[in-house]
Amino acid sequence: MGEKLGACEVLLRSLSRRTIPKRRSEGRGAFMTVLRIILGDQLSDELATLTDLDPEHDIVLMMEVEQESTYVRHHKQKIVLVLSAMRHFAASLRERGVTVDYVRLDAPENTGRFTTEVQRAVVRHRPHRIVMTEPSEWRVQALVEGWAALMGIPVEVRADDRFFASRARFAAWARGRRSWRMEHFYREMRREHGILIEGDQPAGGEWNYDQANRKSLPAGTVLPDRPRFLPDAITREVMALVEQRFGEHFGELENFGWPVSRADALRALDDFMDDCLPSFGDYQDAMKAGESFLFHSLLAPALNLGLLSPREVCRAAEAAWRAGRAPLNAVEGFVRQILGWREYVRGVYWTLMPDYADRNALQATRKLPAFYWTGETPMNCLREAIGSTARYAYSHHIQRLMVTGNFALLAGLAPAEIERWYLAVYADAFEWVEMPNTLGMAVFADGGQMASKPYAASGAYIDRMSDFCDACAYDVKQKSGPKACPFNYLYWAFLIRQKDRLSGNARLAMPYRTLGSWPQERKAAILAEADTFLDQLDVNE
Ligand SMILES: Cc1cc2nc3c(=O)[nH]c(=O)nc-3n(C[C@H](O)[C@H](O)[C@H](O)COP(=O)(O)OP(=O)(O)OC[C@H]3O[C@@H](n4cnc5c(N)ncnc54)[C@H](O)[C@@H]3O)c2cc1C
Ligand code: SF4
Numbered sequence: 029m030g031e032k033l034g035a036c037e038v039l040l041r042s043l044s045r046r047t048i049p050k051r052r053s054e055g056r057g058a059f060m061t062v063l064r065i066i067l068g069d070q071l072s073d074e075l076a077t078l079t080d081l082d083p084e085h086d087i088v089l090m091m092e093v094e095q096e097s098t099y100v101r102h103h104k105q106k107i108v109l110v111l112s113a114m115r116h117f118a119a120s121l122r123e124r125g126v127t128v129d130y131v132r133l134d135a136p137e138n139t140g141r142f143t144t145e146v147q148r149a150v151v152r153h154r155p156h157r158i159v160m161t162e163p164s165e166w167r168v169q170a171l172v173e174g175w176a177a178l179m180g181i182p183v184e185v186r187a188d189d190r191f192f193a194s195r196a197r198f199a200a201w202a203r204g205r206r207s208w209r210m211e212h213f214y215r216e217m218r219r220e221h222g223i224l225i226e227g228d229q230p231a232g233g234e235w236n237y238d239q240a241n242r243k244s245l246p247a248g249t250v251l252p253d254r255p256r257f258l259p260d261a262i263t264r265e266v267m268a269l270v271e272q273r274f275g276e277h278f279g280e281l282e283n284f285g286w287p288v289s290r291a292d293a294l295r296a297l298d299d300f301m302d303d304c305l306p307s308f309g310d311y312q313d314a315m316k317a318g319e320s321f322l323f324h325s326l327l328a329p330a331l332n333l334g335l336l337s338p339r340e341v342c343r344a345a346e347a348a349w350r351a352g353r354a355p356l357n358a359v360e361g362f363v364r365q366i367l368g369w370r371e372y373v374r375g376v377y378w379t380l381m382p383d384y385a386d387r388n389a390l391q392a393t394r395k396l397p398a399f400y401w402t403g404e405t406p407m408n409c410l411r412e413a414i415g416s417t418a419r420y421a422y423s424h425h426i427q428r429l430m431v432t433g434n435f436a437l438l439a440g441l442a443p444a445e446i447e448r449w450y451l452a453v454y455a456d457a458f459e460w461v462e463m464p465n466t467l468g469m470a471v472f473a474d475g476g477q478m479a480s481k482p483y484a485a486s487g488a489y490i491d492r493m494s495d496f497c498d499a500c501a502y503d504v505k506q507k508s509g510p511k512a513c514p515f516n517y518l519y520w521a522f523l524i525r526q527k528d529r530l531s532g533n534a535r536l537a538m539p540y541r542t543l544g545s546w547p548q549e550r551k552a553a554i555l556a557e558a559d560t561f562l563d564q565l566d567v568n569e
Contacts, residue, residue: 072334094140198375214368256285309358315494328456389475433470487513521558
């Protein structure tokens with residue numbers, strides 16, 4: 029992680045020896061040039077970096093650096109999305125008369141790293157200071173912390189006020205609490221921001237409509253057409269570049285259809301509000317073969333890049349309810365994801381990093397099976413989730429949590445291995461949101477900091493919430509034997525193996541009571557069957 033400052037210093041010295049070009053100011057009177065850095069997920073007009081921008085004198089620096097595309101081998105669609113959205117944002121700034129120094133990935137002199145690119149820009153423009161907004165990821169923040177000393181000018185890092193809760197606000201909430209339950213944080217956020225609140229009580233009288241939001245999809249349900257945004261000339265140029273530079277990365281490019289500009293993102297938001305929000309709650313947890321999107325919003329990439337603000341998205345959902353265009357269970361369920369989960373995981377990330385990355389409470393060590401990359405497995409649920417991931421750089425939350433995540437948990441995959449996978453494969457994957465979801469929610473690596481129990485489930489859950497089992501090589505009803513659904517014996521083997529760590533958890537009392545009533549031989553047979561299955565996976569790597 030991170031660049032070696034020693035190497036950067038060498039480069040800075042060598043750059044300083046070159047002839048320094050004249051500043052734009054020279055000959056036009058003295059003024060203070062501010063270099064304003066905008067990172068790839070800071071594509072918002074209201075970004076703190078830009079609030080006091082002086083278009084006459086300031087320079088905005090945007091950098092496409094190779095290191096950001098390769099520190100994990102991101103899905104090709106993710107790289108195209110970020111670079112195309114950056115190029116569109118730069119174009120919109122230029123239209124407003126802002127001077128943008130944009131370093132393209134394929135510029136011959138591009139050094140491929142943030143620190144050395146900022147150094148080169150400092151030599152080019154001789155700014156008096158640098159202004160930027162706090163990076164969203166710890167890895168980049170660690171770089172930025174060295175810049176003032178390295179560049180010899182002040183670097184002002186502003187809080188990212190695009191979120192509902194600042195890092196300090198979350199830390200204040202978490203301080204002194206034994207458990208950090210999302211529900212408690214979410215209720216405070218609802219009150220603090222007045223979203224779905226009447227007086228000081230929740231709209232409709234309940235804080236949580238989750239009970240109404242666990243339906244499977246009835247056969248014959250007509251799903252809405254989803255807008256996919258056809259690549260324009262800018263996106264097509266980036267696609268060619270990505271295919272040429274990162275052709276061996278995971279995923280298909282031909283289905284690229286993500287919004288890459290604010291205008292497209294607003295269209296996607298409108299479309300979701302009209303066609304999907306009313307059913308979002310009911311089928312939030314449902315899965316269906318051949319259908320990747322159902323009623324989900326597909327807005328995470330636009331939100332995470334800054335093309336949409338969480339405030340406007342939550343307000344739009346609330347307005348739809350108040351206008352009678354969507355029921356409360358749907359709107360509350362949707363707002364909970366953004367005002368609740370999204371803010372909460374960011375708080376967890378910034379409060380617990382960098383140690384959080386190394387958590388492994390269940391001591392899981394297995395390597396990632398090859399099928400996570402190829403989708404080649406007889407388990408239909410995994411094939412569906414991974415197939416959608418390759419095609420669209422997307423699978424929805426329940427596929428991530430209860431299919432690929434559940435398998436990783438039950439199979440004992442090393443948290444760092446599965447965490448790198450999630451970071452690589454989704455268009456919306458940014459470490460601040462991906463890591464707590466993976467370590468805290470999917471594989472319980474934080475030992476219960478986030479979740480009150482592991483999200484472990486047998487095949488019965490997947491069967492109830494999907495039609496995947498109908499076309500599977502395995503039989504979800506069988507508990508053992510060559511045709512038995514692997515999730516069934518893996519589930520019990522997981523509980524047996526983790527008995528010392530988990531049997532004291534009140535929410536697991538029921539399955540542990542069941543296990544306690546089984547004879548030793550039955551438990552030994554389950555462990556043996558699970559081991560045989562898992563050992564074959566390793567052979568396939
Ligand atoms: C193992 C795992 C890894 C994940 N990695 C990411 C990631 O890298 N980036 C990411 O944005 N989300 C991640 N999530 C959360 C969630 O799955 C995605 O936000 C969601 O699937 C994106 O699709 P959507 O926009 O259609 O979401 P919708 O289902 O329409 O939800 C609406 C919005 O709520 C927010 N949201 C929903 N659930 C969560 C959550 N658990 N945490 C944070 N925000 C949430 C997202 O901004 C999303 O766009 C992960 C979840 C799991 C279980
Ligand atoms: S039978 Fe088991 S492996 Fe097959 S789709 Fe159902 S849950 Fe998945």
